[in-house]
Amino acid sequence: MAKVKGDIIIDIEKCKGCELCIEACSQGSLERSRQVNNKGYLYIVKVQDNCTGCTNCALVCPEGGITVYRKTVDGKKQIAKIDNVNQDMNIEVNE
Template structure:
């Protein structure tokens, strides 16, 4: 059976750093960046590269739709 590997892409300029995605992630993949975007918010990013399983919990709770989740089958 193939394993699913996930990855997220965050629209950093739309992210307002509400932290909902960080709390929703069951694998603690997402963190808030220390840097700020153009609006002055600490935006979220994928802190652990190979840990994401593509469950989409983060994208579901994001109120601004800033997160896109990708899933890839790994043999």
């Protein structure tokens, strides 16, 4: 299996701090910020550099506020496969 590395951008102004993405992230990459956005919400930020680009955070985000990036270590792009809808995506992590 290809080794992958991911990253995300959270639109912090859209974020309402519901924390569903924190719960959905199996890597524990996300945390609540100490600062509020313009709406007054404590938005979510990525605090660990261990993202796999699995898209789970974006899937559960009610605001459509997360963009997910991913590439394999050999530089090839790996498209998110959502065909297997019966289980959450598991991707081997590049340690």
